[in-house]
Amino acid sequence: MKKVPVLLALSGVFAASAAHAQSSVTLYGLIDAGLMYTNNVKTSATAHGSLFQATSGTINGSRFGLRGAEDLGGGLKAIFVLEDGFNVQNGKFGQNGRMFGRQAFVGLSGSDYGTVTLGRQYDSLVDFVAPLSGTAGTFGDTGFAHPFDNDNLNHTLRMSNSVKYMSSNFSGLKFGGLYAFSNNTDFAQNRAYSAGASFEYGPFKVAAGYLQINGNGAVPQANASGAIDLGEPPTQTAGFRFGADVQRTIGAGLNYSIGPAVVGFVYTNSFFEGTQSFNLNNGSQRFNNYELNAKYSLTPAVSLGITDTYTDAHLSGAFNAAGTQYGKDPKYNQVNLQAVYAFSKRTDVYAEAMYQHAIGQNVVAFINTSGGASSTANQVVATVGMRTRF
16 A cells, blocks of 8 residues: 555656656857958058957857757757857847847647748748858858858848748658748838748758848838838848848768768849949949858868858949949958867867958958948958857
8 A cells, every 4th residue: 555655656756757757958058269460451541550450250140049949749959049140348238129030939840741830930041051161150140241241141131920831751852931021011122032942862962042131222221110121220231231122042062981071062043123232323233243162171170171162243233423433343352260179068269360351443352240331351360269159
């Protein structure tokens, strides 16, 4: 008789353990801090100089978040992610002061049918093409962005009000798509949609994606509650922040693994129609980006990387009367080098060097995260830093 209470107690313990195993919430994060040198930073119309600065997120944006899942049975799970970006040097929120500006979504995930999520999320170019580029989170990420992040591979933009589908893995094939609502009576005023796919077979991995944003307009905050926040940050040097009536980007990439090395090629084409950036008067601009990249694991602790991106741009339309007159075909070439030493799986130190050369009338160099545009057609950035993950 005395065994019954003991058995009941043990049953309760096992039941509680099973329930706990079916539901989980994880706190996670990454902190990236460094010191950066940039030459030729233009400080005024006539002044320029070298810039030394303490940085946050030179490679990976510093963040913390909550990730959760609940097993609903039959292979179905409820999931959520709430992720905040911040500046480790001053403690301020990133993404225009949002509490969960990097990601915020909830959804359902099935082992056979894929995942559907709703909230603030990444587009399909970021999901499928960026991992094959130097802008991958496991590579150079922020500092290796293509000029102005014109193709959004560095996820300068997140998609608010979005519904996303991501398939399961079908023998190496994955695909997905996203639609971000305008939340406006004018259905097309600041909306976005994208689609993409990837396939992996042995050492090969290929991917392609498409992104279109409608109705941003050249005037910031035309519809601030829409898919894109045009005030984050409020400058033209943040890629899609150019603002345009229609923005279209297509991209594709290929990676091939050879022992400890991975080599890759990525192409993207970004088109902005009805824009006033580069002082155009409701004109258009196109960016063709050609990137070669390679990573090599010298030892289990030391990895090296290099990328070379050539960007061929074209401007069409009349310039504003008071604006600077640019050449019709600006071009940029940027070479990036990286070395990482890992103390552990969680903590590493890194060194990066980036050089950009711009070609064209009144066109100056500007490397992402450098702290400012160059006063000339050339710019050099050198950074040392440390990252830790939890």
